[in-house]
Amino acid sequence: MSTSEEADPRVVSASRDIAAAASEIFELIAEPTQQPRWDGNDNLSEARPGERVRSVGDVFTMTTTKGNVRENHVTEFTEGRCIAWKPAEPGQLPPGHLWRWELEPIDAVNTRVTHTYDWTQLTDDRRIPRARATTSDRLQASIDRLASVAEGRGPA
DSSP, rough: HHHHHHHOEEEEEEEEEESSSSSHHHHHHHHHHHHHHHTTOOOEEOOOOOOOOOOOTTEEEEEEEEEEEEEEEEEETTTTTTEEEEEETTTOOOOOOOEEEEEEEETTTEEEEEEEEEEOOOOOGGHHHHHHHOOOOHHHHHHHHHHHHHTTTTTT
């Protein structure tokens, strides 16, 4: 790894153990209408009902708080364990950044959750400043809010 990559990491992640079953947590992630409840960046406004992710190749639509619409192309999917997507403007190819959620059951009621943002393939120079600003602390904020919702302490 070069010095510039160490100073400017293009893959950041955060993890936390959550006191909830992996299946319950996964449902909050794979059901796009639930995502604004736990988005730690307060960037997500709403999703269309009926777009629950079920496989690689699915596309779900999300509206941001600024009113921008994003089509999220699912690139990884294992029910209850892993989901990843690449956002894109409607009708466009994804510019190359990826959001991944991995769930590892610890036992029946506890789950290790890892959230990763990977912009190693980002090709749109206009998006690089925002990509750089997406730190592990920002990812941790989403995990912490997800934990609050999954553990019954967050917004309904």
